[in-house]
Amino acid sequence: MEAFSQELYNPNNIELPLVLHHYDPKYKDHPISQLIRARFCLLEVSDPSFPTLSCSVRVLLCIGITAVTSETLDQLPSLECVVGSSVGVNHIDVAECWGRGIKVTTAGDAFSEDVADYAIGLLIDVLRRMSSADRFLRDGLWTSKGNYPLASKLSGKRVGIVGLGSIGFEIAKRLQAFGCVITYNSRKKKAHVTFPYYETIHDLARNSDALILCCTLTNETHHLINKDVMTSLGKTGVIVNVGRGPLIDEKELVQCLLQGEIGGAALDVFENEPHVPEELFALDNVVLSPHNAMTTPESFSALVSVIIGNLDAFFANQPLLSEMKPI
Amino acid sequence: MEAFSQELYNPNNIELPLVLHHYDPKYKDHPISQLIRARFCLLEVSDPSFPTLSCSVRVLLCIGITAVTSETLDQLPSLECVVGSSVGVNHIDVAECWGRGIKVTTAGDAFSEDVADYAIGLLIDVLRRMSSADRFLRDGLWTSKGNYPLASKLSGKRVGIVGLGSIGFEIAKRLQAFGCVITYNSRKKKAHVTFPYYETIHDLARNSDALILCCTLTNETHHLINKDVMTSLGKTGVIVNVGRGPLIDEKELVQCLLQGEIGGAALDVFENEPHVPEELFALDNVVLSPHNAMTTPESFSALVSVIIGNLDAFFANQPLLSEMKPI
DSSP states (O other): OTTSOTTTOOGGGTTSOEEEEEEOGGGTTOHHHHHHHTTSEEEETTSTTHHHHGGGOOEEEEETTOOBOHHHHHTOTTOOEEEEOSSOOTTBOHHHHHHTTOEEEOOTTTTHHHHHHHHHHHHHHHHHTHHHHHHHHHTTHHHHHOSOOOOOOOTTOEEEEEOOSHHHHHHHHHHHHTTOEEEEEOSSOOTTOOSOBOSSHHHHHHTOSEEEEOOOOOTTTTTOBOHHHHHHHOTTOEEEEOSOGGGBOHHHHHHHHHTTSSSEEEESOOTBTTBOOGGGGGOTTEEEOOSOTTOOHHHHHHHHHHHHHHHHHHHTTOOOSSBOOOO | OTTSOTTTOOGGGTTSOEEEEEEOGGGTTOHHHHHHHTTSEEEETTSTTHHHHGGGOOEEEEETTOOBOHHHHHTOTTOOEEEEOSSOOTTBOHHHHHHTTOEEEOOTTTTHHHHHHHHHHHHHHHHHTHHHHHHHHHTTHHHHHOSOOOOOOOTTOEEEEEOOSHHHHHHHHHHHHTTOEEEEEOSSOOTTOOSOBOSSHHHHHHTOSEEEEOSOOOTTTTTOBOHHHHHHHOTTOEEEEOSOGGGBOHHHHHHHHHTTSSSEEEESOOTBTTBOOGGGGGOTTEEEOOSOTTOOHHHHHHHHHHHHHHHHHHHTTOOOSSBOOOO
């Protein structure tokens, strides 16, 4: 054990439970890792001891959306659990994990409130042109150009929620207070949910003034929102995306926005982050956001609690707090 | 009657009820006036017949926040009613009107939903730094600077509402769905309202994470929010103003923001519109908006209905739809 990197590894922690620390280099000094290091012995892949210890690693802590592939798993024959730190798990080959009897946990509900709050903010922003109006003032145009153009009302609008999970429910709860009419689309109709269900995304779009995307990114939902769906949504319809970038065919979205085929879009996620299509920069009916829907100090604290809770439960052989289950 | 200006006056309308059209020149071609002209005979002060007809004018239609003073009223000895088109009536000398037995109507609830929607949008924006993040992306900084700084959560925050009228109630209803803790301050405690009431603005500020200003501007509420109140609110507290600019001492607000005495502000109204203090342009914890909280096509339709409803009721000797009453 003496061979562990002293930089990343506290030798006082060698009696703590061993957890493989799996992260993108950009997350190296992430506050979450720092907090978890106090409670667990975090092994690094880059550590000289990794080849020796890899056979005994039972749990992998995945920070951010760092890929967990079959090649990752091949190195860890004793792995029993992947503890994730995100809501979406498209970066983890979950089927491969399950096929090997490895459990996967997510961020659970840690981010649900924040993402829902942000989705409502984005929806108000794109309908009422709030960010655009802010730029209008900062550019000094209120004095020189006079009144800002009228925007669209939110209250009473028909909002279609794509993916009625924990986040979708929080969004629906908030929008009901605005007098909005809520409908939804998901893999299947939810039992005990009274919001009208549309079996296809086309039907949902055709009957909505706004779509809010908060579903999981899978092979089935990749490019779920394409030109056809946007045509169904129509020229005054708006799209809010707080899910994952590839839920939308971004090239077709840009074309639809440029040609006025839809009314607007508020995007927290993109296909190739941090790249944002530059054509969008000139549009006032677009709100752009840097994958920020879940980021508040409060939600990070909640996430750390969920991660530590899952690790504690794993080592105590208790039920995991936020285990992903087959649907 | 033939002497009426043909430009503004449709001779086919001479049998329609006479209404004096009172407006700032910038509202001359306002869509509201165009819609109302179809139903009523709109007399202009600039019209050559005005001196003859002014004695018989029974109702004055006030478009926007054009001043109605005792001098205005002195010219109209038969005036019985001022039909307003705004929620706030600080531009109308209401006491003088009432002293002369002249009724005053407001926009009633026509804007309440839109203003409430917008207030929530501004609150999310200032807490989560939405407009600022949008500028960050449009300036290409996501690629060059990396992650955007963390912002503050809305859900669960303690929000103090200043003025619990129709708009304040709509705001409270929405914020409850976000799990916020609502308290309020107003002229007096409201019967049948369960939200905790603070008798002073200082106590409200001291016990709030955010203040939302949606009260009437009067002599009593002028500069209600001064440095002392902002100090009570504290360094992480934010202020949303959808009421009137002079509710806040703008100079002290600018200083408090520059010196970090409060956490941020989202301002739809200003003391000297369209002038906005330029010191605010450089601040990312400030959201600026051009008196836009009430402006959607839908709320204008609702306003036109209220105005026509009030005019119809007046000429039919029926109760007015949105008459202002002494408190």
